Amino acid sequence: MRILLVGEFSRLHNSLKEGLTALGHEVHIVGTGDDFKKYPVDFSIASRVIPSNGLFRFCNKVFKKVFMLDLEALERASRFRKLLPQLKNYDVVQLINSNAIETSPRLAEKLYRKLFAQNNKKFLLICGDETPIVEVLLKNNLKYSVLTPYFDDASNKKYYNYTLSYVGKQQKKLFNFLKSNCDGILVSDLDYKIPMEHTDIDFSLIPNPINTDKLKFSPIKIDSRIIIFHGINKYSSVKKGSAIFLEALSKIEVKYKDKVEIIIVNSLAYDEYQKYLQSAHILLDQIYSFDQGYNALEAMAQGKVVFTGAESEFYDYYQLTDKVAVNALPDVDSIVDQLSFLIENPEELAKMGRNARAFVEKEHHFIKIAERYLENWQ
Structure with a gap:
């Protein structure tokens, strides 16, 4: 055709x-x-x-x-x-x-x-x-x-x-x-x-x-600090909840200053954005959603832990029992609590990263x- x-x-x-x-x-x-x-x-x-x-x-x-x-x-x-x-x-x-x-x-x-x-x-x-x-x-x-x-x-x-x-x-x-x-x-x-x-x-x-042939899976390994990444889009930052993510990150930076590295970028070309993403363990993608958008899925394919839409409707639709992403709610304290849990339990990062890759391979190949x-x- x-x-x-x-x-x-x-x-x-x-x-x-x-x-x-x-x-x-x-x-x-x-x-x-x-x-x-x-x-x-x-x-x-x-x-x-x-x-x-x-x-x-x-x-x-x-x-x-x-x-x-x-x-x-x-x-x-x-x-x-x-x-x-x-x-x-x-x-x-x-x-x-x-x-x-x-x-x-x-x-x-x-x-x-x-x-x-x-x-x-x-x-x-x-x-x-x-x-x-x-x-x-x-x-x-x-x-x-x-x-x-x-x-x-x-x-x-x-x-x-x-x-x-x-x-x-x-x-x-x-x-x-x-x-x-x-x-x-x-x-x-x-x-x-x-x-x-x-x-x-x-x-x-x-x-x-x-x-998933181009986006290679990289198992999460924490050598020193946990790297948290958020990319701001100048056209849709309000719709994606960037203000909530940024406020949560400011609290995380104070709470875990020796355990995390925070990277924030603004409106990068796709290829440049991917270079930053590859070094990250956690991606803060978007808040006001039930399901993952394209950017989140590409990160999940690489084994990143993504804060995005992952509501019960999503888990029900795909009949999932394993957690493949973090459901990012429009609440600063919720974001801080979920980040804190992952920082204090890094083994959960590796587990969710593997689940995320398996999900993308099965449902989005x-x-x-x-x-x-x-x-x-x-």
Whole structure:
């Protein structure tokens, strides 16, 4: 099969491509590389002209403020349009998000119409902010979600402009177009499955593909200090609960100053981030989730102990009895207590790291997941 994957925000599509390629399929990715993360793509639509010049960047700020017009988004749409003659005759086209092209909803719909007309089956993957997800979360009926900081503190609203844009009139129109024109909708984990169950939309869950051949398992050995790592994302730090992690870490640093080394980084490219992660024993990933996101799973594949979403719903869904991750609750004292236990019982780190790797190999192996995508598409 010839498969086109549109968009890349986490390395999900790259790992899926690696699994599909291993099974003998021809796969291409078109996308921006997702800003500072710099994920590899086969066809780049990243804005080049606007970021290359200080005057252009200033003009873009003015245009966004005065005319509500993003010149970088227009450039991405233009670059995608120019690529369209090459993006044809694929058996499957999969969008990683309704905003996979990272342009305006109106332009995206026009470009999707042209893309769909020259290819066969079309699918939408939900693995992040999306219209029906945000609509459900705004009802605030779950025990918590990525919108919890928004509900708890009105001053956080400015950090949710992108998320809330998915319930805007034009973005909703775009999603409805995709819902009507795609052959199927997929979700990547329970944080999307649970809200989608509150809608009337048909969907299937296929777990994130993780390339366990590239991500080597390293058993946890504590030679001196326990290394705790937290990577801050400038776009989603509030949604991921970084403030809670940082407050907990400040207490841990005082309590165990001779036993721990704390590493905090901000908005690194993917390859640079991985270099820091490899030296760590514990990763503080995210708080307001039921299941693991992509970043957490890649760390778990390497045998790290990850503070992330690991609610009872997760353990029930995968029928797990062994602990594979730490369920990070939105409570500083809870984070401190769980870190303290692991620091004082380092043998638990090694045990959970082994469990984490075994879980990822069983439920997220990139070739097994690629086979599930093929079954779903066909």
